[in-house]
Amino acid sequence: METNDSAACLEMKGVKPTANRILVWKALRQSAHPMSLTDLEEVLETMDKSSIFRVLTLFLEHDIVHAFEDGRGILNYEPCTSKTACNLSDAHIHFYCESCRKSFCLDDIPLPEFHLKEGFTIHSVSFVIKGECPQCRKKES
Amino acid sequence: METNDSAACLEMKGVKPTANRILVWKALRQSAHPMSLTDLEEVLETMDKSSIFRVLTLFLEHDIVHAFEDGRGILNYEPCTSKTACNLSDAHIHFYCESCRKSFCLDDIPLPEFHLKEGFTIHSVSFVIKGECPQCRKKES
DNA sequence: GCAAGAATGCAACCGGGTTGCATCGTACGC
DNA sequence: GCGTACGATGCAACCCGGTTGCATTCTTGC
Numbered sequence: 001m002e003t004n005d006s007a008a009c010l011e012m013k014g015v016k017p018t019a020n021r022i023l024v025w026k027a028l029r030q031s032a033h034p035m036s037l038t039d040l041e042e043v044l045e046t047m048d049k050s051s052i053f054r055v056l057t058l059f060l061e062h063d064i065v066h067a068f069e070d071g072r073g074i075l076n077y078e079p080c081t082s083k084t085a086c087n088l089s090d091a092h093i094h095f096y097c098e099s100c101r102k103s104f105c106l107d108d109i110p111l112p113e114f115h116l117k118e119g120f121t122i123h124s125v126s127f128v129i130k131g132e133c134p135q136c137r138k139k140e141s
Numbered sequence: 142m143e144t145n146d147s148a149a150c151l152e153m154k155g156v157k158p159t160a161n162r163i164l165v166w167k168a169l170r171q172s173a174h175p176m177s178l179t180d181l182e183e184v185l186e187t188m189d190k191s192s193i194f195r196v197l198t199l200f201l202e203h204d205i206v207h208a209f210e211d212g213r214g215i216l217n218y219e220p221c222t223s224k225t226a227c228n229l230s231d232a233h234i235h236f237y238c239e240s241c242r243k244s245f246c247l248d249d250i251p252l253p254e255f256h257l258k259e260g261f262t263i264h265s266v267s268f269v270i271k272g273e274c275p276q277c278r279k280k281e282s
Numbered sequence: 283g284c285a286a287g288a289a290t291g292c293a294a295c296c297g298g299g300t301t302g303c304a305t306c307g308t309a310c311g312c
Numbered sequence: 313g314c315g316t317a318c319g320a321t322g323c324a325a326c327c328c329g330g331t332t333g334c335a336t337t338c339t340t341g342c
Binding site: 069071072073074075093095098106108109110112113114115116117118119120121122123124125126127128129130131132133134137 | 212215216236239249253254256257259264265266267270271273274275278
Binding site: 159177178179190191194195198214215216 | 298
């Protein structure tokens, strides 16, 4: 994941690859977990919160990342991949560890089936399971 | 739903039925939708936000109401009923209308099945479907 | 090299949620 | 009845994630 690759990747999605945007993109790619605005702020010390925010907003508009609320109502961002498709009927399951406060993208779990009453139009779906992740569980025992 | 009934109801759950607590309880019972702290603030003009907040917190502790995040990450409260059981494996599906910004408790829809990877402990589950409710949909067309 | 527009940093703001603290109300003992 | 002690309440201030206005700093095309 070199800078050149990142730049090319952003450009491909229709976004000018500025230094900051590449920083944000790399941070998201390199993280094992979806990141919140605050997480990114801590990692990208050189960047202002508002700049990160604007980059994320831009990325969202260009389907470069997608966002979801974690268990605390805080937005988390993660790069769009082939696995986590970013179309209108965008649907993910996420796991939020209440111990380490990290989110996990459970993209290998199929979205459960459900049926709505007549008349409801679905825009998006947000499934979050809260609990304790394997690592934290081990630590406690 | 007389005041006496409300008082008795609260007392049964181990909460002293003060005037304010009865007000909050009645407001929640009378509302067709789950209510946020702000919703309650607007309805209960005589009460301070912090008082409402503390009443809600107390109600949560006593399983009188339960709370969930709506589509915006804002907590919504609704009275516990036999339908929406308030046990540990508390699981609801909610619908959030992005047009009128109201939440709907879809307690007649069964919780979908899903299976987690080994090692994850589930504390609670939050399923929110965002979209447009029948009323808003009608208005638009 | 320069002007025009985009990107950025700073500071301030917003809104939901939360807390410290002083006051008020009430229930109980006397 | 009366005082006291404790819980409930209101007020104000704070926290934090998110958002915006504005001035400054790049870029980029010319």
